[in-house]
Amino acid sequence: MASVLLLCGCSEADRANSNISKQADYFESERKITVYNARTDKVIMEAEGYMSISNNSSNELVCTVKVGPDTYRKNYIYLNSYTMYVVEDITGTHTDPYHYKLYFHTNVLPSVEVKP
Structure with missing residues (x-):
């Protein structure tokens, strides 16, 4: 029976990147996401909190907070x-471990009804 030994040439940075991604997926890393309009360089939206992110097949960034x-x-x-x-x-x-903020940057303000 033959044995096969595989050596991994992973760098310290590769291991750190993997560990940081795992921490974020377990909601142990606080992140801030800034979305820009690439044509105008204006900020469209910001979100911050303990979140895991991924991209889906519908061209969306999925943020689970x-x-x-x-x-x-x-x-x-x-x-x-x-x-x-x-x-x-x-x-x-x-x-606060459940800190979460979501900001929309827009010139158009939503309509708000105020009741006494």
């Missing part, structure tokens, strides 16, 4: 040829 001990929110950001996004690791900037 932990907002409580066993509570999650799933958000979709549609991507096209005019949008791009940046993801930053901002772990350690807040003390």
Whole structure:
């Protein structure tokens, strides 16, 4: 019977990248996502919190956010040829483990009905 030994030439950076991605998928890393209009360089939206991200086959960025001990929110950001996004690791900037913010940057304000 023959034995095969495979050696992995993984660098320290490869291992660190893998570990950081796993931490984010277990909601252990706080992130900030900024979505830009690539034609105008204007910020369209920002989101921050403990989130896992992925891209789906519908050209959407899927953001799953932990907002409580066993509570999650799933958000979709549609991507096209005019949008791009940046993801930053901002772990350690807040003390609330269920911190979550979502900002839309637009010149058009929604209609709001105010009742006394």
